[in-house]
Amino acid sequence: MPALTAAIANLKGGVGRSTTTVMLADGLAYYYGMNVLVIDLDPQANSSQMLLTEMGVQAASDQGKGTHHLLASFMAGKPPSAAPYIMPNAVTLEELRLAEEHDARLGWISSLPSHPHLRLRELSLEEEWYGRAGTPTTLADALAEHYRAAFLPLQSIYDVILIDCPPHLSPLARAGLALADVFVTPTIADSVSTWGTKQFSDWVSKFIAPDLPSRNFVLITRFRDTKYARQVASDLREIYLKDRWFGPTIPESVHVLNAMDRAALDSYDTIRGKYAGVTGDVRRLAERFSDFMTQQTGVSWRKVRD
Amino acid sequence: MAQGPGLTPVEYIDRFFDELRAEVRSNPALAARLVKALGGNVVFEDETKADVANPYGLAASSSKAQFYAVFGAMKLAQLKKVLKDHNLATKIDMNGKSAAQLVEMMHGRALTKVSERRSSAF
Numbered sequence: 210m211p212a213l214t215a216a217i218a219n220l221k222g223g224v225g226r227s228t229t230t231v232m233l234a235d236g237l238a239y240y241y242g243m244n245v246l247v248i249d250l251d252p253q254a255n256s257s258q259m260l261l262t263e264m265g266v267q268a269a270s271d272q273g274k275g276t277h278h279l280l281a282s283f284m285a286g287k288p289p290s291a292a293p294y295i296m297p298n299a300v301t302l303e304e305l306r307l308a309e310e311h312d313a314r315l316g317w318i319s320s321l322p323s324h325p326h327l328r329l330r331e332l333s334l335e336e337e338w339y340g341r342a343g344t345p346t347t348l349a350d351a352l353a354e355h356y357r358a359a360f361l362p363l364q365s366i367y368d369v370i371l372i373d374c375p376p377h378l379s380p381l382a383r384a385g386l387a388l389a390d391v392f393v394t395p396t397i398a399d400s401v402s403t404w405g406t407k408q409f410s411d412w413v414s415k416f417i418a419p420d421l422p423s424r425n426f427v428l429i430t431r432f433r434d435t436k437y438a439r440q441v442a443s444d445l446r447e448i449y450l451k452d453r454w455f456g457p458t459i460p461e462s463v464h465v466l467n468a469m470d471r472a473a474l475d476s477y478d479t480i481r482g483k484y485a486g487v488t489g490d491v492r493r494l495a496e497r498f499s500d501f502m503t504q505q506t507g508v509s510w511r512k513v514r515d
Numbered sequence: 516m517a518q519g520p521g522l523t524p525v526e527y528i529d530r531f532f533d534e535l536r537a538e539v540r541s542n543p544a545l546a547a548r549l550v551k552a553l554g555g556n557v558v559f560e561d562e563t564k565a566d567v568a569n570p571y572g573l574a575a576s577s578s579k580a581q582f583y584a585v586f587g588a589m590k591l592a593q594l595k596k597v598l599k600d601h602n603l604a605t606k607i608d609m610n611g612k613s614a615a616q617l618v619e620m621m622h623g624r625a626l627t628k629v630s631e632r633r634s635s636a637f
Contacts, residue, residue, distance in 0.1 A: 263631035472604050473623075476604065476605055477608070482605055482606055
């Protein structure tokens, strides 16, 4: 069965895309034993930092791993191949590490990390491409075609591929969106985020996925329980995006912010230690997304842990 | 609020500093912040080290010997508290480690974090 590819994206920055990406990866790997690949297309590299630490992101880059090296291979006209650029071990949960140690891999996370150099490489590519009378759209199309071919052999290895997309519509970001089977849209319960989500939804519907509503999973993140936030969340569900799948509302949590700052590359934590009071929300997110995956693919997933 | 009609301005100021002194005695973290704000050096005493000492600040500005002088004498429970409070280790990371191993871990990880995050413009 080929992997389901999900783009985690929103035009608005600061809505919790990277945290959502890591929570989904942890939740699906831990509760459902899925083999997850996280592709980071955001030059800020936040989800990569959360999985590998900042030093780990740099070390990966030094070893020739990362989306900026994959982009360089495209620029050099090399045949499409993504496998050499992947870090196969990006697990931070002790339970997954122990299962691997006992030869019982029940859920695993790999990372195709990003690096700040990604944007510099992309700018260089854009200058070269436009200098040859290319356009942003032809570049996005060429990148999407290259990446589709590069990721094709990985479809049978992974159960789900999560693409953390940057909060803009550069050719690379558009290529990432074009690869997606489904779109996860994190947003915050406030008016500016609602507006940004509407802009993103309209753009994707027009240029990438005319059937977006049936392929869109919306998640309200960093939720502060106030009357105002409850009203905005309710309007999102019942008026503005009422035809979408909604995940559980994820509360704002200082503990999670801390947990996303991995202490070291050899630092592990249990799911309860990592997520504490939000563990139940991560489980509900995995359950709801698993239902969404079943609706998209027709394949049911069974929990391997409670 | 102190509002005795018979108090002089000096007496009001005395009351204010009495309150401040009392708070500084019972709140080592506040005391450390005030001394730093005044440009002084904070001297760490054993009982209050775990509340006051910042491993990132010490790793960034002190030698390894100075770092060990502050943390090396701490008890296991104090070390675990510092590591946890500063997000330098999880319970899993600390399981079965001796105090010496925890200090070593604290120093290495704090140095790494500082090198990752400190701007090279300094």
